[in-house]
Amino acid sequence: MKYIRYTIKKTVLALLLTLPLAVSAQIVDGITSSFNQYHSQVLQEKVFVHVNKSFFLTGEILWFKVYTVSATLNKPVNISKIAYVEVLDNKNAPLLQAKINLINGIGTGSFYIPITATNGNYKLRAYTNLMKNFNANLYFEQAITIVNPLTPPVATVRQSVADNDIRFFPEGGYLVNGLKSRVAFKAVGPNGKGIDISGVVINQRNDTVAKFNTFKYGMGRFTFTPLANNSYKAVIRIGQTNALIKDLPEINKQGYVMQLTDAGTDQLAVTINAKLSGKENEPIYVLANSGQFVKVAETAMLSNGSAKLMIDKSKLGDGVSHITLFNSQKTPLCERLYFKRPKQLVVSASADRVTYHMRKKVSVDVNTKNDAEKPLPANLSVSVYKLDSLQTDEPAQISSYLWLKAELKGNIENADYYLKNNNAEGDEALDNLMMTQGWSRFKWNDVLSGPAPAFKFSPEYNGHLVTAKLTEAGTDKPVPSMIAYLAATGKKVQLYSAVSDSTGRLLFNTKDFYGPNELVLQLGIEKDSVYHLDILSPFSEQYSTDTLSNFSLNASLKRSLENNSINMQTQNLYSGAKLKQYYSPGVDSMAFYGKGKTYLLDDFTRFTTMEEVLREYVAELNVVKTQKRFHIKVKSDQGVFLSDDPLVMLDGVPIFNMDRVMAIDPLKVRKLEDIDRRFYLGPSTFEGILNFTTYKGDMAGFEINPHAVVLDYEGMQLQREFYSPVYDTDDKVKSRIPDFRNLLYWSPGVITDLKGNTQMSFYTSDEPGRYIGIVQGITADGYTGSKTFIFDVEK
Template sequence: MKNIFFLLLISTVQPVLSQTKLEKAITNLENNYEQEKVYILTDKSQYAAGDQIWFKSFVFDGYNRSPLSTTLFVELYNADKKLIDWKTILLTNGEGSGDFKLKGDLPEQVYFVRAYTPYMTNFNEDDQIVKVIPIYNPNSTQTLEVSKTSDWSAKAFPEGGAFINGILTKFAVRLLSNTSLPEKWSGKIIEMQNPNVPITTFTSFDKNVASFTITPALGKKYQAIIEDNTGKKQTINLPEVADSGLHLEVSSSKEGIKYSLKGVNLKQQLQNYKIVGTINNHLAYKANITQLMNEASSLIPTKISNGANGVLQLAIFDEQDNLIAKRLCFIKPNNLKVEKAEIIGQNLKQTPRSFNSIDLSPESYFKNYTVLVSDDDSSNKTDEENILSSLWLTGDLSSKIDNPAQYFSKTANAEALDALLISENWKRFDWNSVLSGTTPTLKPNSQKFLSYRVKPLKDNALMKDTNVNLVLRLGETEPTINQFRTDQMGYVYLNNLSFDEPLNVSVFVNSENGKESNNDNLFVTVEPLVTPTPFKGNFPTTKYTLVTATENKKLSPAISRAINTQKNSKKLEHVDVQIEEVQLVGKKKDPKEELDKQLSTGMFSSVNSTIFDFVNEDQHAAGSTNILDWLQGRAAGLTFQRNNSGINVPYIRGQQAKLYLDETPTDASMISSLPINNIAMVKIIKGSGLIGDAVAIYTMRGNMKSKNNEKATQKNNVSVIKGYDKPSEFLIETLDTDDPTKKIENDTRETLYWNPNLFDSDNIPPRIKFFNNDTAKQYKVLIISFDEDDNLLYENEVFK
């Protein structure tokens, strides 16, 4: 057959006025449908109340880690859609990690983890990941059970959507259920006028799908009769047999994807039909049929995806640019492009509480790893979902898939995956909507990281178009003073902030026209501009049901182990707290001396100095306008003179003294505007040391609290804002100890090692190191990584 196709390599967009309906749709798709999806890895599949859920998130733009977002919201809901907890996660190269500490009194039920970026809220809420997490509690009056009944329904899908007279057609049969699917099922195809003679039979590939082929005859009606392994049956009708239309047939190989078209009783045959292939909402292939003919075929080479795996959405359009047929197909299903970890050494033992290690190559192209090591109990349970199935299937397809990870396992059946894709739809966009010109309403480009709107008020009035000073103190770092001018609405904006410690924001104003600055009746609020979005949809149905618990509630081995592990952790924490308390009792030092050592450096040390401690002592400074006014008459040799702005300037023995704020040179106007509540210490240095006569002001750090505020009314010109949630540290320690107070009799940990950011440092081999529990004889090791080109490394093996 002559090659009547051509591949369009589009480097520029044609003018809109000259574009056809389909070309406009493709331009619309390219410009407006960039989308993200999320995969959440948790250290376990089920938890006990009181446990800690460790999670790692991966955000993808197509099949690459997303550069679009730097913020991810991860939320924990109960079955009644009540928000239990939520985290704001910092994304670096599309990756971020965190944890939830579960309360010990959480009722036993199914919980849901929802994850999304602010950018994802531009699109359908159904595109956001919702992960099912069963949480058990032995004290709950209800208990979770896996549903024993399988209430399923079946559908039959002809390849390409057409069922045409005399054309051999491949069908996919798909089972769907709100609870669980039967282990095995089979079926037969009958003609309704002759039901006793099966035309063909089929057996399920897995719980989800089966396939068969049939050549229909016009005027006949066909049915599929499906029966599961428990004897339950269902009869469904196949589509009506048409006398005209387009038949699409697709097959995938290592060379590429071959498609064949057959036109039956078409007016212009296949002339001017277009074939469009998209990968991740982007045009990957486009061809036109330029001649009159009823049959055509071609091979789409794997170079359209640079040889990478993924789903190609093939769509066929007629001469009027109407969508006629579509089909999803997987690129190179038998040749997954997934790298394996390069392990250069391992030291694994079965001895209880023994030290174990696995060394990864420092010369690998992969530098940052996510690693999870668990006790493998030889149950041979496989993960129902993993990063491969999320990346290539569930993140983009419309319906619920049972055990999607099986399609990318070592024993995967490429025929089953192909049948599954015949039965599925691409949920990221609908061709008919795009053809009609529909576009998502995208919010204005959000700021990178976090942004806040600060609203200062003076005497309950907005301070519009006014100079204000903001004191920003992050955690235990030194505060910074920044001058801003409010806009016409009275707001100041703090944009593109990345922090994971509490950020204290204080507002104050400078003096004007020679008057003393007055910071009374100042109030400040800070509103985050990037906020979580309420969940409006419905959670997915699950295989679990809640029933009334019996008097002797039986726990699964995994949950019993988790509860015992919690008891061990509490015992160790209790002993550590007692030891710390004993150590603190033995320490008795001068608090003012300790404060001076904490805040000042050697350059500001002097034997001839006077120190005022605002942290440990009440200095009765609440009634003073500013710290310079308060200092008058409090230190021998220190006097003050007012400058042209009416601000007190310090003098020591007749000479103007130097002024320092946190040991940085400053002037009296800045010091006079500083709220006294923010001051931790004042040091008067007289004619000695390295800096001469000076007044040094030190501001609060960390969790310091001024004694001056204990009796004074708290002012409202301070607001504390929360940034990104810092992940907790997963401790790598052995429970084996000679200390009888710390003796743990039964180490039952399931998660032995969790590190969402194991990295290569100075060519030192990245080492996975952990201690065994009391029973593990083999270890399940999961390793995930991406190189600079977003090639994926995925290792999920059992080590002995």
């Protein structure tokens, strides 16, 4: 009997001990499950843009290549077919905009910098339609400088100490009464670069509680123990200037402090300290996610307000990991970032000489492999340009952008440094960066609150989506469930139809939609309309919180600017025609309805009315007049007349009133195409198609439906050809045509073979000086890398 009682007590005790473990497991599993479910429904992309250089004169051409990858794996993706690229001024007003066709996530383009552009620093930004569903801080951005030589250089503005931006960041997020904390800081000057500072932290009695100095790029850290009912200030010195006073973040009476330390080559130590009334022995939960995957999920019990966990580094993914602390209510309490350097593509690139004379051939061997020396084929872009007092060698690098800049908030000075310097100094600088520029692609409240939010902007899986809005005239009330038609006038007949959704939005899924177009948007009715149609801009109206540094141009650069300007204008004068050549996109020129029966009206005796033409020459049609209104019936290929009027178009623009069709002047029509079958176009069904084509394709003065919207609209950008002269004969070398190019080579399509090899060549110009070549790109598996090479050109 005693044995039975003992056994029961032992069993109950075991159950009581395992109960908290089971509850803890449920909480961890619940957070992990919510995280996985959210990210399985939320597709995200990243965009990187290789710009040929960062300093431009008005009248020059800016060249670029777009790389689109999965935001989770950093591998090329074939989701979006369009990238939007813009150049914005410091007020986010667009100077240049383009829609770039993407093939397997890759696209190329160019901008001519207009001579009307003003001096200043600008943002080149890029994103996809899918990315518009998320914060604009996730768009690609790179600062570029544009100078108009016709405008005098701006004298350097004298800066004051107050113009510097200095901020403090408690590790984990908070300062808590009585808990020892590490505080990181970042000091940035007006030019966006880090500045060196030193200082002390004092309390309200002017007692010094900590000292600090910058370590690298304006960042550093210090440790102190804040106390409640105390206020703390940082007394900061920048060089020999007067001291600057900054308040430290507020001290919380209760809360958590998290500290991350490197515990050796294989592990990280996560130390949690808490100040909680009567809850110093509560369970806590730590999750580490890399990209969109939970890599580590651990549970610990606070003991007298403290706990420590060890994380195996090998379990974390490459790049930025977010280590988040939760309580039993699944509330995120603290977060800390950690960076694991990724494996990269090893790119080798070297010119065949270090010095060249003018108009000589430069050959460059390129090789791509992984860190184990295995050859990897790669898709690369290459830019070779002159280094001088105006153009520096600080290009955006694909690896540092995708792994660092795209995952952190704010500007990162020399981001490539953190990937290349795998040593004690690099590790400390990297950890300071993780403490000062925390950022997340998602919010935990969104993850834990339930279903993923619905996307407002659809991925452009097939081509550019032209978006329109249908409302009631005068009220702006959306009109749902109504079909509208979008026609692009021109040699190729393009027509699209869409039905409005509950918000009145219309999405027209275009195909092979290149270059400038005139669009005609209308409903399928021509009577007085109570509806209003608008075509919306596809460019994002959200803007990042990052600001451009102040623009200044030293007057000492006036001579360099004048020389570069003269060279550029001379180059445009002699090679202007070659700079305006574009590749043909090679799209199918056939109309959307395919091939039908064609009538060339000049082959027949001409009649003066369209009714006579259709009755006498087109046997497949029956023209009738009912209640004083014309109707047309198309005889199908089975000999049966279709039930309703066909879709009738003039130069690709629909005309829905058959009386107006009869008003077309047949003497201005060159041909008629007849589709004698039922035709489906999106949500629309047509009982045959008739398309009249005028001699010039301009509708020959025929009045378009007055309720239609007609506007010029740019489709996908046509690709400009890069011009680079070839000096392969003595006559060409001795030619007196000047060659003042400072951009010797640009190629967005350099592909290495299965052995990782390729070779490229170009010729030097008449511009002596030092030149830099930048090679960067990506493999199909997402390995990224870059390489620079230098050579000199002598007279």
